[in-house]
Amino acid sequence: xxxxxxxxxxxxxxxxxxxxxxxxxxxxxxxxxxxxxxxxxxxxxxxxxxxxxxxxxxxxxxxxxxxxxxxxxxxxxxxxxxxxxxxxxxxxxxxxxxxxxxxxxxxxxxxxxxxxxxxxxxxxxxxxxxxxxxxxxxxxxxxxxxxxxxxxxxxxxxxxxxxxxxxxxxxxxxxxxxxxxxxxxxxxxxxxxxxxxxxxxxxxxxxxxxxxxxxxxxxxxxxxxxxxxxxxxxxxxxxxxxxxxxxxxxxxxxxxxxxxxxxxxxxxxxxxxxxxxxxxxxxxxxxxxx
Ligand code: G1P
Numbered sequence: 618x619x620x621x622x623x624x625x626x627x628x629x630x631x632x633x634x635x636x637x638x639x640x641x642x643x644x645x646x647x648x649x650x651x652x653x654x655x656x657x658x659x660x661x662x663x664x665x666x667x668x669x670x671x672x673x674x675x676x677x678x679x680x681x682x683x684x685x686x687x688x689x690x691x692x693x694x695x696x697x698x699x700x701x702x703x704x705x706x707x708x709x710x711x712x713x714x715x716x717x718x719x720x721x722x723x724x725x726x727x728x729x730x731x732x733x734x735x736x737x738x739x740x741x742x743x744x745x746x747x748x749x750x751x752x753x754x755x756x757x758x759x760x761x762x763x764x765x766x767x768x769x770x771x772x773x774x775x776x777x778x779x780x781x782x783x784x785x786x787x788x789x790x791x792x793x794x795x796x797x798x799x800x801x802x803x804x805x806x807x808x809x810x811x812x813x814x815x816x817x818x819x820x821x822x823x824x825x826x827x828x829x830x831x832x833x834x835x836x837x838x839x840x841x842x843x844x845x846x847x848x849x850x851x852x853x854x855x856x857x858x859x860x861x862x863x864x865x866x867x868x869x870x871x872x873x874x875x876x877x878x879x880x881x882x883x884x885x886x887x888x889x890x891x892x893x894x895x896x897x898x899x900x901x902x903x904x905x906x907x
Contacts, residue, residue: 619740619763619825622665624656625728626746627673627719632756632873633707641676643746645872648885648892652872653679653746654708661711663759668712669735670746671728673719679746680716708746715899724844726834733831740766740827748822749881750775750827752867763863765799766825771859774851775823776800777869784814788848790862792816807841807848818862821869830854837874 630637643653653670660668672679686705693702711804717731729743742759750758756773765773776790791804806815833850840846854860870881883900886892 621667622660622742623669623732624744624746625671627728640906643677655749656744659757662757669715669732673733683714726845726847730834738828743824745822747873749870755865758865760827762863765863769861773825775821775859776818776862776864777821779819781811781817787819789814798864802860805848805852807846
């Protein structure tokens with residue numbers, strides 16, 4: 618049973634400055650919902666009941682979003698806005714949510730290591746707070762990974778096929794497919810040059826780890842960009858533990874990237890019953906003028 622998840626949300630969000638100077642990129646909206654709320658919803662729908670968020674400077678809005686806002690609740694109640702009230706109350710009751718502050722921004726690996734005492738000796742899911750994964754199956758992507766974890770009894774990373782020229786944005790897998798969509802890992806590379814990439818299967822921001830990942834993180838020195846890279850700890854782990862990749866059934870929306878952010882909003886707005894019609898009319902008009 619995997620019941621704990623860790624959501625790192627501490628990075629500066631430099632690709633989104635100046636917006637991210639005082640605003641967490643994880644709070645960027647997907648139509649009307651912050652990205653990180655969708656990440657929490659995926660975790661909860663995958664059976665997670667306990668979540669630790671690793672946050673940093675300028676991230677207080679995340680804490681407030683998952684806390685109760687009694688005045689707002691009273692106001693919505695007074696005005697009879699029951700549906701909105703239920704939505705607002707649900708956010709603070711979906712899971713047990715805890716926060717820890719990363720003292721210095723030393724990379725994803727460092728952020729994850731802050732979760733050690735909270736996670737203890739259990740396997741856990743890791744979901745990056747700036748990435749929405751849309752599942753094409755009935756199961757959320759984290760749940761798809763949990764199934765692979767339970768079947769193979771080893772840590773699992775979510776993989777997405779990306780165009781080769783984009784591999785330098787991601788961690789990349791070196792390994793062999795053992796069953797459809799499941800890969801046995803031999804190695805990983807963080808943000809390789811396309812000419813040196815072992816594959817075009819890129820990490821997509823979801824992982825399930827056995828707790829010994831923390832032992833490997835402790836031994837990991839600074840790597841790419843002078844940061845402590847989770848991928849480097851995973852490389853050491855893959856040398857002595859079975860590890861797996863799961864090419865999930867779905868697609869990634871990387872909110873930390875401006876173009877992807879805009880496209881994702883259009884994609885989800887077209888699924889909204891009240892926005893679909895007028896937005897389609899606007900997009901068609903726009904397309905004619907391009
Ligand atoms: C991080 C990881 C990388 C992974 C990516 C997924 O990179 O280091 O391995 O592929 O997230 O979004 P970042 O986007 O923080 O540079």
